[in-house]
Amino acid sequence: MAQTPRYRFAPSPTGYFHVGGARTALYNWILALQSNGVFVLRIEDTDDSRNNPQWTQGILDALAWLGIDNKDSHFEGPFFQSANAALHVESAEKLFAQGAAYYCDLSSEDIQKRAKELGKQGYDGYSRDRGLGPGEGRVLRFRVPEGATIVQDQVRGSVEFDNSTIEDFVLLRGNGSPVFLLANVVDDITQGITHVVRAEEHLPNAPKQQMIWRALGHEPPNWAHVPVLVNEQRKKLSKRRDKVAVEQYREEGILSPAMKNYLMTLGWAPTGDSEIVPFEKITAEFDLSSVNHSPAFFDIVKLHSFNADYIRAMPVDEFIRECEPWLVGAKAPWQAQDYDAKVFAEIAPLVQTRVQLLQDVPSMVDFLFCDLPTIDDAAFAKAFAPEWASATLIEIRDAFKTCEFTPDALKAVVEAVGEKHSLKLGKMQAPLRVAITGRSVGPPLFEPIAMLGRDATLKRIDVALAKKV
C-alpha cells in the first residue's frame, strides 16, 4: 500500500504573510486534501536576527483565515525548526563522518581573493583534501560529487544540473549552526515529507538538497517548483516594494474566498468559462502538471473585481455580518452612539452592489450616521453650478415639508418640480443629493431620505442652501 502523501509548507517568520506564500500554502493544502494526505506546517525560525514571534502568529492567523488550520484533520503542526537544531548538527556530523562533507577555514574574504586570482567565481574546493577537523570559525561544506544531478519536477519535468556548476556549499556555519539548505532537508526527512511544493526561486536549491537527501540515505521527495508571482515590472513580488501582505488585504475587506479563488487562478485555471468557482471545484480539479510555467502578475484590480463578485453573491444578512468590523469599533468613522444597525440593515442591499472592498462601505453610508454630512466641495460646486439649482431645491424643500415621507412620494415630489422646470430627474437630484449625502455619487437617494426623516432632511437642505450664499 502506498504511503500517505505528506506535503509541507515551511515559511520563515520574518515579516507579514506574503500573498505568494499564501498561494504556495493553498497549493500544498489542496494537494493534501485531494490525496487524503497531510499538510505539515513548519515554521523555519532559525534566523534569530530576523525572527519575531509576532510573525509566527501572523502566519497562523493568515492561514486560518484561508481555511488552513488544525480544525481540519489534514493539518499537522506547527512545528518549529529551531526545536530540531540538535538533529541538524547531528546530521551534519554524520555527513562529515562518512566523508560527504569537510571542514574549511577560509573566510569569505579569502574565498573572494582566491576566486579573483583564479579568475573564477565562488568557492573552488580549496579545503576538500586538507583533512581539517571541526573548529572555531570553520564551516562544514558538502563535497559535491562529480557527474550530474537530475531533479524530477512535477511542473517542470526533469531538470538537469551539471554538478561542476555547483560549488561545495556550506552546511554548518563557522559558529556551528546549520544553514537552511541542511535544516530544511533534515526536517523534511524527519517529518516524513514526500512532496515538496514550493516557489520556483528554490529550483536552484533542489539539486543541492537532493544530494543531501541521498547522502543521508534517503530517496528525495517529489519536487514541484511553481512560478513566482510578479509585480507590474515583472519582478518577483517583494515585501519592500510591493503590497504583498495578506493581512493588509484582509484589513481592507478582501473576503477570504475571493482571495483564495483569485490566488488559484494565477498559474492555473479551473475548467469552464468562469474563473469564479467554488473552492470545492478547485480542490477537485487542481493538478500540478497543469500549472503554468511562467510567472504571473498579481493584479490587484482583478482581485478587487473577484471580491466585488463575492460580495454581491452573499446573502444580505451575511453581507451585513461581514461589514460589522468596519461599522462598529475603532475602524468606524462615526461615534458609536450615532450608528444605528437597523438603518444600516435597511440600506445594506443598496450598498452591496456598489463596493469592491468592505472598507468602502462606511463612506457610502456615513451620511446616515451623523448630524450633518461632510460636503465635498467639488461635488457641491458642480451640483449647484446650474442657475436652476437653488431655486428648484427650495421648491423641493417646501414640498418636503408636507408630503408623505416615503421613497415613492419623495421621488414624485422631485419629479414634479423637475417637470415644472423641464428637467430630468437625473439632473434634478444632483443638488439634493449633495445636500443630503455630501457627495455626487452614492446609493439611490430616496430610500435614505425616508430613513433620515423629515426634520433631518429639511435641516440638511437648509444648510446646503445657506452654504450656497
Next chain:
RNA sequence: GCUCCCAUCGUCUAGCGGCCUAGGACACCACCCUCUCAAGGUGGCGGCACGGGUUCAAAUCCCGUUGGGAGUGCCA
C-alpha cells in the same frame, strides 16, 4: 559573467498536431437599462515574440535568435 527556468490579447488564462477565421475572465470603449453611482444586458477593441525546420496539416513538436525571470550568501 555563470547556472537554471520561461515565452498565447495590456493582464490572468483555455488550448497538449486537424474541432482555432485562437475561447473565457479582468481592464478599456460603445449602446441598452436607469434618480446619481453601481449592478445587469448587448456589442466592440485586442494576442500565438521572431526565424528556420518536421508534417498532408503547428499556437501546439524540434532547433536557433531575441526578450523576460530566478538563483548565484557562513538569508530562508
